[in-house]
Amino acid sequence: MGALNEPMVKPSFFKGMRGRDTLWFYIFISPWLAGFLLLYFGPMIASLILSLTNYSVLLPTKFVGLYNFEQMIKDQLLTISIWNTVYYAGLSVPLGTVIALLLAVFLNREDIWGRSFFRSAYYIPSIMPIVAVSILWIWLLQPRYGLINSFLNLLSIRGPNWLGDPAWAKTGLVLMSLTGIGTSFVIFLAALQGVPRHLYEAAELDGANAVQKFFNVTVPMISPSIFFVLVIGFINSFQVFTQAYIMTEGGPADSTLFYVLYLYRQAFNYFKMGYASAMAWFLFIVIVILTVIQFRLSSRWVHYGS
Amino acid sequence: MEANRTADVQSNVAGQEQRSQFSAYRALRLLETSLVHVILVIGALAFIFPFYWLIITSIKSNAELFIWPPTLIPRTVELFHYGDALQEVPILRYMGNSTYLTVLNLIGVLISSSLVAFGFTRYHVPGSRILFAALLATMMLPHHVTMIPLFLVFRALGWVDTFRPLWVPAFLGNAFFIFLLRQFFASIPSELFDAARIDGSSEFGQYWRIMLPLSKPALTTVAIFQFQWTWNDFLNPLIYINSQSKKTIALGLQDFYKSQTTVEWQQLMAASVLMVAPVVLVFFFLQRYFIEGIALTGLKG
Structure with missing residues (x-):
């Protein structure tokens, strides 16, 4: 760009660039744009329409308005599945978050030997295939010869018939979920490394002990990560499926019939696709509301360090 | 570490008579470090042991699988499974x-x-x-x-x-x-x-x-x-x-x-x-x- 030509050339040059940029932008993003329309937006609209019909492979399709949603309110099994899911998430997410946070805080100390060993040990179970882990845990939770009850027996506790007892099946699945906290743990570990040292030094000069430092420095400083882990944790556990499908098939006595398992059955076992779509939309709305509410709340107590 | 350094400075300032107090602090610190390591090791065992169990279960004999207490190190190695x-x-x-x-x-x-x-x-x-x-x-x-x-x-x-x-x-x-x-x-x-x-x-x-x-x-x-x-x-x-x-x-x-x-x-x-x-x-x-x-x-x- 010569300085002399600038007044004349610049506008058209940049206009040309702008048009060219727009063209290239759309060329580069075209795979996603196609995917967005074909795999997300289109199906989303289709799902909304399906939820207002009685679509099933077996019957002629009719528009039924909000009938599916009315049925959902009356559906006893659906209520049970919601309760099971909330119970599971309510137990596994807070427990998992606390364990991940404590392990990360302990590992973040400067006087720890074998840090990379511990880091791998805590992380690796979370990337294991869920099907293999589920089958392993059926064996671990086996009432007589399983590892868990053998260990409890050592402490003179008679372990329950985990997956065979409606009162204990969900707890068994929660126990299994606690070994899969690796991602949360790594997020906490990275967040802890971002907390400035001088804050701890200042707290020490003020005579704070380890517990006080944890609650008054660590927790406020990494609260965005704690918050992120909690939200993602709830969103994921509301969609728990594979474990229950393989380990308990929703039983015993529907005690592990989780929401998505019930949705799957409605769609692919009973072919009530309209009803299942209505269920999917309810889940979607719950997830959106949860995200929005928690983000709102978080702005009050989450400390975003600069 | 930081606390140790602070403690060092303090003990230098306070002089000889506080030396014993300082070593008590060091001992406490050591105890804390060991305790944290114990917790970390127990945690690591809880995470890793199930996968050890997966492997040894795959090579145990039928007889050994159903005994109590279970054997932590398999007596037989049966790869034919x-x-x-x-x-x-x-x-x-x-x-x-x-x-x-x-x-x-x-x-x-x-x-x-x-x-x-x-x-x-x-x-x-x-x-x-x-x-x-x-x-x-x-x-x-x-x-x-x-x-x-x-x-x-x-x-x-x-x-x-x-x-x-x-x-x-x-x-x-x-x-x-x-x-x-x-x-x-x-x-x-x-x-x-x-x-x-x-x-x-x-x-x-x-x-x-x-x-x-x-x-x-x-x-x-x-x-x-x-x-x-x-x-x-x-x-x-x-x-x-x-x-x-x-x-x-x-x-x-x-x-x-x-x-x-x-x-x-x-x-x-x-x-x-x-x-x-x-x-x-x-x-x-x-x-x-x-x-x-x-x-x-x-x-x-």
């Missing part, structure tokens, strides 16, 4: 199918996601922000909302019981990976591309010859996440695959368990070991990319 499992179900076939799908998914997702991420990083044109917001929003959408209409579409196309529903979508980008790659691409100075453009490099040349070679760590992260997801995926194969010959390892392993009238634990554990092994291997060779990938997305998210 692996052979039996391979004979019982076509595990190698399942693993081959999973490998085939993994390769196709890797190719698809690496090409499509990097192209899209390059578009979002390099060109700031009207509408690009809104489209990026739409991309982020799709990450919130549960798979179960689109699962049913997609099934109906793929069924209409005659794709049920083929591999296509399990790999074609990968070629249309993945919001999570596009986001991850854009985060990484944004850290590469745009002057590099401006200079290349002036030197006459085409837009596609800038992507191929500058962006991709500089982004190997981020692309590796994408690849290992995708590998893990395809290899471990259960729901999609469950929905789409019916034929025995097309089952993935996740579906096949589940089938193996469900088809047994009396559970052959050693064979089941042997099959599980075979499914887990590639994941563990990939982790040990590429573990830093796992950790970095989480830091790249989890924290900035």
Whole structure:
């Protein structure tokens, strides 16, 4: 760009660039744009329409308005599945978050030997295939010869018939979920490394002990990560499926019939696709509301360090 | 450490008579350190021991499997359970199918996601922000909302019981990976591309010859996440695959368990070991990319 030509050339040059940029932008993003329309937006609209019909492979399709949603309110099994899911998430997410946070805080100390060993040990179970882990845990939770009850027996506790007892099946699945906290743990570990040292030094000069430092420095400083882990944790556990499908098939006595398992059955076992779509939309709305509410709340107590 | 240094300064100031108090402090400190190590070791055992148990169960004899207390170190090593499992179900076939799908998914997702991420990083044109917001929003959408209409579409196309529903979508980008790659691409100075453009490099040349070679760590992260997801995926194969010959390892392993009238634990554990092994291997060779990938997305998210 010569300085002399600038007044004349610049506008058209940049206009040309702008048009060219727009063209290239759309060329580069075209795979996603196609995917967005074909795999997300289109199906989303289709799902909304399906939820207002009685679509099933077996019957002629009719528009039924909000009938599916009315049925959902009356559906006893659906209520049970919601309760099971909330119970599971309510137990596994807070427990998992606390364990991940404590392990990360302990590992973040400067006087720890074998840090990379511990880091791998805590992380690796979370990337294991869920099907293999589920089958392993059926064996671990086996009432007589399983590892868990053998260990409890050592402490003179008679372990329950985990997956065979409606009162204990969900707890068994929660126990299994606690070994899969690796991602949360790594997020906490990275967040802890971002907390400035001088804050701890200042707290020490003020005579704070380890517990006080944890609650008054660590927790406020990494609260965005704690918050992120909690939200993602709830969103994921509301969609728990594979474990229950393989380990308990929703039983015993529907005690592990989780929401998505019930949705799957409605769609692919009973072919009530309209009803299942209505269920999917309810889940979607719950997830959106949860995200929005928690983000709102978080702005009050989450400390975003600069 | 910091506390020690502070304590050092204090003890120097306070003088000799406080020396005993200082060593008491040191002893307390040592006790605390040991206690933390004990907790960490117990934690590590809780996480790792189940997988040790998986392996030793696969080589125990029937008699040893059902004794109390269970043996922590197997007295007998019976490797034939692996052979039996391979004979019982076509595990190698399942693993081959999973490998085939993994390769196709890797190719698809690496090409499509990097192209899209390059578009979002390099060109700031009207509408690009809104489209990026739409991309982020799709990450919130549960798979179960689109699962049913997609099934109906793929069924209409005659794709049920083929591999296509399990790999074609990968070629249309993945919001999570596009986001991850854009985060990484944004850290590469745009002057590099401006200079290349002036030197006459085409837009596609800038992507191929500058962006991709500089982004190997981020692309590796994408690849290992995708590998893990395809290899471990259960729901999609469950929905789409019916034929025995097309089952993935996740579906096949589940089938193996469900088809047994009396559970052959050693064979089941042997099959599980075979499914887990590639994941563990990939982790040990590429573990830093796992950790970095989480830091790249989890924290900035």
